[in-house]
Amino acid sequence: MRLFGRRDRRKQDASPAERAERLSRWRKGLNRTKASFSGFLQFVATGEAELGEEYYSELHDALILADIGAALAEKTVSWLRTTSSEQGVSSSEVARQLLKQRLTEMLATEEPKPLFADERLNVILFAGVNGTGKTTMLAKIARLLLDENLSVVAAAADTFRAAAVEQLSIWGQRVGFPVITGAQGADPASVVYNTVEHALAQGKHAVLIDTAGRMQTKTALMDELSKIGRAARKVVEKRGEDPDEKLHEVNLLVLDATTGQNAISQAKLFSEAIALHGLVLNKIDGTAKGGVIFPVVATAQVPVMFLGVGEDVDDIVEFDAAEFASALLDND
Amino acid sequence: MPCPYEQQPKANNHPTSTVSSLVESPVMFNALSDRLQKILGGFRSRARLNAAEIESGLREIRIALLEADVNLKVARGFVTRLKDKLASETVGRALTPAQTIVKLVHEEMVNVLGGDEAAQLAATSYAGRFSPMMLIGLQGSGKTTTAGKLALRFRNEGQRPLLVALDLKRPAAVEQVSIIAGEIGVAAHSGTATTPVDLAREALSYARKEGFSPVLFDTAGRLQIDTELMDELTAIRQVVEPVEVFLVADAMTGQEAVNIAQAFNEKVALTGVILSKFDSDTRGGAALSIRETVGVPIRFVGTGERPDEIEPFYPERWASWILGMGDVVTLIEKVEESIEEKDAEAIAHRLSKERFTLEDFMNVMEQTQKMGPLSQMLKLLPGFKLNEEQIALGERELVRVKAIVRSMTPQERRDPRVLNAGRRRRIALGSGSTVQDINLFMRQFKEMQRMMKHFKKGKLPFAKMFGMG
Ligand SMILES: Nc1nc2c(ncn2[C@@H]2O[C@H](COP(=O)(O)OP(=O)(O)OP(=O)(O)O)[C@@H](O)[C@H]2O)c(=O)[nH]1
Ligand SMILES: Nc1nc2c(ncn2[C@@H]2O[C@H](COP(=O)(O)OP(=O)(O)OP(=O)(O)O)[C@@H](O)[C@H]2O)c(=O)[nH]1
Ligand SMILES: [Mg+2]
Ligand SMILES: [Mg+2]
Numbered sequence: 001m002r003l004f005g006r007r008d009r010r011k012q013d014a015s016p017a018e019r020a021e022r023l024s025r026w027r028k029g030l031n032r033t034k035a036s037f038s039g040f041l042q043f044v045a046t047g048e049a050e051l052g053e054e055y056y057s058e059l060h061d062a063l064i065l066a067d068i069g070a071a072l073a074e075k076t077v078s079w080l081r082t083t084s085s086e087q088g089v090s091s092s093e094v095a096r097q098l099l100k101q102r103l104t105e106m107l108a109t110e111e112p113k114p115l116f117a118d119e120r121l122n123v124i125l126f127a128g129v130n131g132t133g134k135t136t137m138l139a140k141i142a143r144l145l146l147d148e149n150l151s152v153v154a155a156a157a158d159t160f161r162a163a164a165v166e167q168l169s170i171w172g173q174r175v176g177f178p179v180i181t182g183a184q185g186a187d188p189a190s191v192v193y194n195t196v197e198h199a200l201a202q203g204k205h206a207v208l209i210d211t212a213g214r215m216q217t218k219t220a221l222m223d224e225l226s227k228i229g230r231a232a233r234k235v236v237e238k239r240g241e242d243p244d245e246k247l248h249e250v251n252l253l254v255l256d257a258t259t260g261q262n263a264i265s266q267a268k269l270f271s272e273a274i275a276l277h278g279l280v281l282n283k284i285d286g287t288a289k290g291g292v293i294f295p296v297v298a299t300a301q302v303p304v305m306f307l308g309v310g311e312d313v314d315d316i317v318e319f320d321a322a323e324f325a326s327a328l329l330d331n332d
Numbered sequence: 333m334p335c336p337y338e339q340q341p342k343a344n345n346h347p348t349s350t351v352s353s354l355v356e357s358p359v360m361f362n363a364l365s366d367r368l369q370k371i372l373g374g375f376r377s378r379a380r381l382n383a384a385e386i387e388s389g390l391r392e393i394r395i396a397l398l399e400a401d402v403n404l405k406v407a408r409g410f411v412t413r414l415k416d417k418l419a420s421e422t423v424g425r426a427l428t429p430a431q432t433i434v435k436l437v438h439e440e441m442v443n444v445l446g447g448d449e450a451a452q453l454a455a456t457s458y459a460g461r462f463s464p465m466m467l468i469g470l471q472g473s474g475k476t477t478t479a480g481k482l483a484l485r486f487r488n489e490g491q492r493p494l495l496v497a498l499d500l501k502r503p504a505a506v507e508q509v510s511i512i513a514g515e516i517g518v519a520a521h522s523g524t525a526t527t528p529v530d531l532a533r534e535a536l537s538y539a540r541k542e543g544f545s546p547v548l549f550d551t552a553g554r555l556q557i558d559t560e561l562m563d564e565l566t567a568i569r570q571v572v573e574p575v576e577v578f579l580v581a582d583a584m585t586g587q588e589a590v591n592i593a594q595a596f597n598e599k600v601a602l603t604g605v606i607l608s609k610f611d612s613d614t615r616g617g618a619a620l621s622i623r624e625t626v627g628v629p630i631r632f633v634g635t636g637e638r639p640d641e642i643e644p645f646y647p648e649r650w651a652s653w654i655l656g657m658g659d660v661v662t663l664i665e666k667v668e669e670s671i672e673e674k675d676a677e678a679i680a681h682r683l684s685k686e687r688f689t690l691e692d693f694m695n696v697m698e699q700t701q702k703m704g705p706l707s708q709m710l711k712l713l714p715g716f717k718l719n720e721e722q723i724a725l726g727e728r729e730l731v732r733v734k735a736i737v738r739s740m741t742p743q744e745r746r747d748p749r750v751l752n753a754g755r756r757r758r759i760a761l762g763s764g765s766t767v768q769d770i771n772l773f774m775r776q777f778k779e780m781q782r783m784m785k786h787f788k789k790g791k792l793p794f795a796k797m798f799g800m801g
Contacts, residue, residue, distance in 0.1 A: 061404055067586040070398040130609060130637065131472030131582070161637070162515070163508035170503035213637075217613045258470065260401030260586025262614040283471065286555045288588040311471065311501070 051092045056081055059099075066291030066328070067260050076102065100325045106294050107321035112303040113277045116145065117248035121199055122206040123232045127225060127274060128254035129266055130213030133282035133308050135164070137254055138208050139171035140308070140316040150205040152177040155195035157188035157228055158212035168210050175313055177208075188212065188224065192231035200235065207232065216269035229274040252305065254280045257290030264292065267300040276300055282308030285315070289328065390415055393437065400615030403590045406624045414440055438651050444620055445647030446629045453604075453631055454644035458575065459491060463546040464536065465576040467606075468565055468596060471553030474608030474634055475580045476505065479550040480512035481634065481642040486546050487518050494544035495520040496535040498528040498568065499552035509550055516639045519544060528552070529567045536572060549574070556595035565600045576603045578631065581618060583607040589618035590625040597626045608634035611641070619650060690745040690777065694737050735763040736773055748774060 056077050063073035079102065084095050116122050124141065126134040135158070142152045154172060156179050158164035165181050172179040180198055182191040192209055199207045211228060214221035229251060233243035253270050255263050270276060279300065281290050284307045293304060304319040390411050397407035417436050465482070467475040479495055486493040495513045497520065499505035506522070513520035521538055525531040532549060539547045549572060554561040569577065579593060579602050596602060605622055610633040619630050630645040737745065739762030744750055751759075751774065753767075760767045 064398060064404050065587045067401075067588075070395045129584075129612065131474060133472060161508075162511035163504040166504035166507045167502070174503075215609070215612045217611075256472065256582070256584075258582065258586065258588055258592075259584045260614075260617070261399055262401070262584040262612055265613050286470065286588070287557060287591055288586060292586060 051084060051090055051095055055092055055095075063291065066289035068291035068294050069261055069264075072295050096329055100322075100329050103294070103325035103328065104321045107297055107304060107324060109297060109301065109303045112305050113250055114248075115141070115250055115305065116148070116150065116206065120248040121196070121204070121232075121236075121246060122248045122250070123196065123209065124206060125209040125211065125229060125249070125251045125274070126254055126280075127211050127251065127270055128213060128280075129215055129256075132213065132254045132256040132259075133280075134213065134254045135168055135171065135210050136311065137252075137280055137282060137306065137308055137316070138168070138210050139175050140313050141306070142171075142177045142208055143175050143313050144316070145206055146176060151203075152206045152208060153195060153199050153202075153204050154179045154208045154210060155192045156181040157191045157209050159184060159186045159188050159191065160212045164210070164212065171313075189227045189231040192228055193235055196232045196235040200239070216266045222269065222273040225270075225273045249275075250277045251275055252278050252280050253300065253302075254282060255290075255293070255296065257281050257284045257293075258286060258288040259292060261292060261295075263296050264299050267296045271300050271302075276302045278302055278305035280304070280306045280308065281319070285309045291328075386415075386418060397617060397620070400617035401584075401586050401589070401621075402617035403587050403621035403625070406590065406621045409624070410440060410444065410620070441620070441651035442647045444624050445650055446623055447647060449629060453629060454646075457489075458486070458546050459489070461545070461575070462540065463576070464539075464549065464572045464574045465546050465578065466549045466551060466565075466569065466572060466574045466600075467578050467580050468551050468600060469553060469580040470555065470582075470592060471502075473553065473580045473582045474606075475553065476508050476512065476550050477637065477639075478578070478580050478606055478608055478632075478634055478642065479509070479548045480516055480639050482546075482632075483513070483518045483548055484516045484639045485642065487516065491546065492544050493518050494535070494539050494542075494547045496523075496532070496539075496547060496549045497521075498531055498549050500526070500528060500531070501552045505550075505552065512639065528564060529571055532568050532571050546575075547572075556592050556599075562595070562599045565596075569600050574603075577601060578603070579605045579622075579628070580608055581605060581622065583610040583616045583618060583633065584612055584614045585618040587621075589621045593622040593626045593628070597628060602626065602628045604629055604631035606630075606632045606634065606642075607645070611635045616650075619645075690737050690740065690748060691742075693777065694734070694745070732763070732765060732769070733773055736765060736770060739763040748777065 059080070060073050060077045063076060064070060068076070076099075080095060080099055083089070083098055087098075089095055089098065115124065124138075126138050128134050138154060142154065145152050154168060154177055156165045156168045158168070159182050165179075165184070169179045169181070180191065180195040182188070182194070188211065192207075195207055195209070198204075209228065211225060212221075214225065216222065232247055232249065236243040236246045251274050253267060253276050255266065259266075267276075267279075279293070279296065279302060281293055281304055284290055297304065304321075304324075307317040307319055307324075309315045309317055393414070394407050394411045397410060398404065402410070414436055417440070467479050467482075469475050476497075476499070483493040483495050495509050495518060497506040497509035499509075510520045510522065521535040523531045523534040523538075525534045528551065535547065535549070539545065549568070551565065551568065552561070554565070556562065577600055579596050581589060581592065585592070593602075593605065605626075605628055607616060607619055607630060610616055616633075622628070623630055630647075632642050633645050635641045635643060736759060739759045740751075744755065744759075751770075756767050756770045760770055763770075
């Protein structure tokens with residue numbers, strides 16, 4: 001994946017070990033899931049099962065228990081059934097590969113917008129419902145950028161929740177980025193405005209915007225989010241420059257892997273409020289499999305960019321569709 | 333005539349379009365109420381049901397339960413029990429077969445959700461006894477916010493709650509507790525100990541000495557599979573000897589809700605569950621899953637971020653909500669709560685004499701607006717799937733209707749029969765509306781008056797008054 005454009009490739013080449021390490025941490029999380037889950041995943045994973053009614057019905061249940069949703073589970077199973085019979089597949093191992101391929105395709109949308117672009121002010125916004133891990137993910141991504149020797153400033157645009165600003169400021173101290181704050185209850189868009197002005201004046205590479213958690217059904221809060229999303233462009237326009245040339249904007253919807261079917265509504269309504277460029281699936285280190293991401297990707301039509309795999313600043317994995325599908329289905 | 337080429341499948345199918353074709357539309361994830369209403373509504377209009385119809389109905393119910401995030405096993409068990417009950421229920425009594433299903437689904441829901449224990453639990457009083465309580469759960473589930481909400485409740489009941497932050501892990505978690513405490517005007521303990529267990533011990537003796545109770549211990553979020561941190565909870569529990577251990581879970585939780593609740597219960601022995609974030613558009617199937625598998629009662633639901641946004645959980649209402657019967661009980665209660673007694677009496681008095689006037693109408697409207705925004709109330713009504721735009725429209729409509737009534741003379745309000753064409757024109761002018769608007773409103777009002785007759789003294793038929801019931 002080329003989240004950093006040219007930079008990323010360099011980094012990946014430099015540290016395959018590091019990448020493998022992160023991946024294994026995530027796998028470990030998913031494997032804990034498997035251990036507690038004696039049904040289908042092992043069943044399919046060992047490839048010993050017979051490809052019959054029992055297999056399909058176990059598959060169906062497993063997909064539902066992974067939160068993929070009743071309708072999509074049914075469709076996926078009937079797709080596998082049809083495809084297997086069309087291709088004369090009788091081995092469950094081959095069926096598993098077909099399924100893996102299918103699941104990968106569902107998540108492999110277009111190439112994600114790079115997280116970072118040279119010669120621009122990069123503005124990365126973190127949005128989502130309450131408590132999904134937006135602020136923590138901001139700190140993690142700040143760390144990634146700082147590791148690339150890029151300068152970062154954060155906008156504390158959650159002026160609502162108690163100690164939200166303090167939380168972000170502590171992350172700033174720990175990870176090493178400045179935080180621009182406003183008063184409690186201040187207009188969050190104005191905090192963003194100030195931060196972008198500051199970043200342009202100081203020649204920073206990236207502005208990371210921490211927004212307050214909000215329920216997607218609350219129109220006033222969603223309007224507020226739209227306004228926050230426009231603030232950076234306003235600053236640039238006011239300077240008489242073209243925001244499309246000056247800015248590189250990435251709006252991320254941050255989801256909690258524990259969430260069930262409501263994530264679909266979140267994807268739908270958040271993408272109505274702001275242009276979404278990517279998804280983040282947090283707390284995948286828990287037992288929830290985050291299967292709702294499949295219908296969510298179909299709804300939002302944007303790729304998953306990162307997984308959150310813990311509470312520490314380096315608990316982040318760049319998303320890879322094939323890896324995700326394989327972690328769900330493979331037995332290593 | 334459409335171009336024939338357009339109807340051919342695109343050769344180079346992009347993966348995204350494959351997915352889109354799998355997921356017909358987000359709308360297919362219908363709310364449980366819609367689904368059940370569709371199926372059961374269909375049943376209702378017929379005289380009897382054959383086995384196949386029952387089977388497909390049950391299947392729909394199962395799917396609807398799954399889409400509401402009820403755990404697969406719980407949903408299966410639910411449907412199986414329903415089937416058994418249905419089989420043993422003899423048709424041909426007072427109810428039609430369809431009504432029988434509705435009744436049984438509702439009964440079974442209420443049953444699983446804990447029956448009528450809710451009322452007793454809601455009345456639980458901690459006054460007069462030292463009452464430590466713990467709030468535990470996954471990361472970000474709403475523990476700290478909920479601790480503040482409970483503290484506010486207890487304070488409003490005249491007690492002296494103490495908030496204790498045992499989360500030394502999340503950045504600014506202690507700060508969060510003290511800010512919340514300041515906002516709601518309750519005390520927060522700030523200790524010197526460096527581990528959660530020591531801190532709990534310290535706070536406990538402080539609370540005893542200073543006469544604080546209940547003592548609310550806010551713990552750090554943790555995964556139920558994190559053995560070390562789960563052991564820490566056990567240790568805290570031993571020190572604190574709580575009268576309540578609340579699992580705070582997100583109402584939007586999916587299939588894992590059962591495993592999460594089970595693990596916390598096994599390790600720390602829960603006394604209750606609080607479902608936060610019920611103000612989302614979730615159906616909250618987690619409530620059913622957790623109650624069924626863990627057997628621990630759901631005690632409260634969180635309905636917003638603010639400290640007063642918490643309510644006791646009433647299974648009866650929740651079951652109605654799932655079934656698309658709307659939460660009429662809550663609504664009526666809210667109306668009754670907010671309408672001042674003497675006004676209510678006056679209205680009830682007139683109602684009993686079958687004379688509901690426009691003055692009463694205005695009165696009710698004014699009282700109604702005290703209850704909160706229309707959008708909140710419409711959510712409580714059955715069969716109402718309004719979007720924000722429609723609600724905004726409704727709100728404007730109310731403003732307009734009020735303007736109309738305000739432009740009337742007291743005599744006209746008492747006896748609308750005097751409204752001739754001339755008077756209607758005057759009112760239209762005065763209220764910035766048209767004569768047609770006034771005619772329409774007067775027709776609606778007449779209908780309202782007619783319905784009023786059907787209601788007993790003291791009960792306000794709120795929903796019907798707006799032609800919604
Ligand atoms: N296990 C786990 N916990 C996480 C992860 N990401 C965040 N958390 C925890 O989840 C909790 C909420 O995280 P925040 O970053 O404050 O979430 P938020 O979305 O900013 O919350 P609000 O601003 O209140 O809406 C904290 O306790 C985090 O430590 C993750 O990937 N895994
Ligand atoms: N809309 C809504 N938001 C809620 C509700 N309860 C809590 N929240 C929000 O959810 C987010 C997380 O709440 P916290 O109270 O910090 O959660 P926590 O469980 O203490 O989190 P950790 O300590 O990090 O594990 C915050 O943004 C809260 O404002 C609720 O009932 N409705
Ligand atoms: Mg935050
Ligand atoms: Mg907390």
